[in-house]
Amino acid sequence: MQRTVAVTLVIVSALALGGWLLSAQESQKATESQQSAEVQKSESASPGVVAKVNDKAITTEELNFFLDRVLARLKARNQGQEVPLDRVAEIRKDLIDRLITQEVLFQKAQEEKIVVSEEELNQALASIQQQGTDIAPEKLKPLVMKNMIVDKLVQDNVISKVSVNDQEAEAFYKSKEDQFKHPEQIKASHILIRVEPNDSQEKKEEAKKKMAAIRDEAKAGKDFTELAKQYSEEPGAKETGGDLGYFGRGVMVPSFEEAAFGLKVGEISDIVETQFGYHIIKLTDKRDSGVTPFSEVKDDIKANLRQERIREAVKAWIDDLKAKAKIEVMDGQQ
Structure with a gap:
């Protein structure tokens, strides 16, 4: 499964996934239980809570883990200059929203009993570690696992159902013919x-x-x-x-x-x-000079239209899930 929509956090590399669900009911429950436990282990209670999703707390510790890394990257990119406080507040707010979105999706994935295989997980971990990461393995594994499960959920429920046919592509081509003129x-x-x-x-x-x-x-x-x-x-x-x-x-x-x-x-x-x-x-x-024939641009048009539809469909689907969830953002935490 190719990760098409950025619904997960920036700190973990984009992953090329090839997912499958365990076919045996008992094996699926065992793997699901083990993965859920490993994810929960990284989310142990901490003194501060920034948000709750269906009473599941998102802690200050979780938020700061990502916030510190984002700020460190920005500081390095800006030759050591500190990130302005108003920008820090924007980033913090955005990260809280991302963590809320991810938690909503992860809970939906648990409801649908979505899992990833150990082989997929190990391949993803090896790829990230090969690229280099400062995240400790015991922290990295549940993060990557959660992201992969969420990605698989979105792929199965939305992305795999979005398509564009030749007639739709040709209609777009005819309506935007000026875009395909060339010298x-x-x-x-x-x-x-x-x-x-x-x-x-x-x-x-x-x-x-x-x-x-x-x-x-x-x-x-x-x-x-x-x-x-x-x-x-x-x-x-x-x-x-x-x-x-x-x-x-x-x-x-x-x-x-x-x-x-x-x-x-x-x-x-x-x-x-x-x-x-x-x-x-x-x-x-x-x-x-003239207009590029439809036959030469058809595949590009279909790919671009599909990406646009995927973005719209994923956003609508996530918005619907979030509207149905009980989401609380703690006062004074943003």
């Missing part, structure tokens, strides 16, 4: 041999010589895509084969643009030097 565009592929500006002249000559040999292979008829996969030092070239897609003027650096727009379809350029190194370019298509 003159070309489609090109390239091969890059990297050279840094401060590299020695000897290294630059060596790179240029290598590029000349690759160009000879291309001019002799060897497949340009395969050459790009084999030789190009552009990140991702092994997957894309050097394909840059369609682009207009003003997108690429000047020397690259000038060479690319000067080619005929199927033609391969001379060696082009940019700040990135040495390139050869092959022009694969050219089109005049």
Whole structure:
């Protein structure tokens, strides 16, 4: 399950989840009970309570755990400057609302007996720890578990039910046709041999010589895509084969643009030097200014419309859950 909507807290990394529910009733109850206990262990009573959700307390300790980390990040980003008090108050209020939302969702997930497997949990923990975290493992595990359960709840109840069909996408396309107008565009592929500006002249000559040999292979008829996969030092070239897609003027650096727009379809350029190194370019298509065909933008339109609908549907669903819950925010705590 891919985490699509940011309903959980900023302190835990976004997780790519692949969820499943335990099929055996007893195993499900046992896992559910164990996970609930581990989550509750991190939420033990503390002197202050900032809010309650159906009589479940959200403590000052929980709030401060996240608040301290958010403020530390902001301070580091602002070169050690303290966060203004009015901004701290805004962040505090927002975190309380996030904790309330998460608790509402977690209680709903418990009601629906949603669990995550140990394998999923361990994979998520390993991924976070690999990226680096200052949260102790005994604290991190229940946090991640709670987030994963909540994410799974939202995925199962909302996200998985949202779709956009071709007819809806085409209706959007026709209503927003101006958005799909484009100037003159070309489609090109390239091969890059990297050279840094401060590299020695000897290294630059060596790179240029290598590029000349690759160009000879291309001019002799060897497949340009395969050459790009084999030789190009552009990140991702092994997957894309050097394909840059369609682009207009003003997108690429000047020397690259000038060479690319000067080619005929199927033609391969001379060696082009940019700040990135040495390139050869092959022009694969050219089109005049006009409107991008629906067939070329359909998938993007559907994806964007679906994301928009997901945001709206998730918000409406969460708002409904919160309206039905008994939520108390303690006076004087915000």
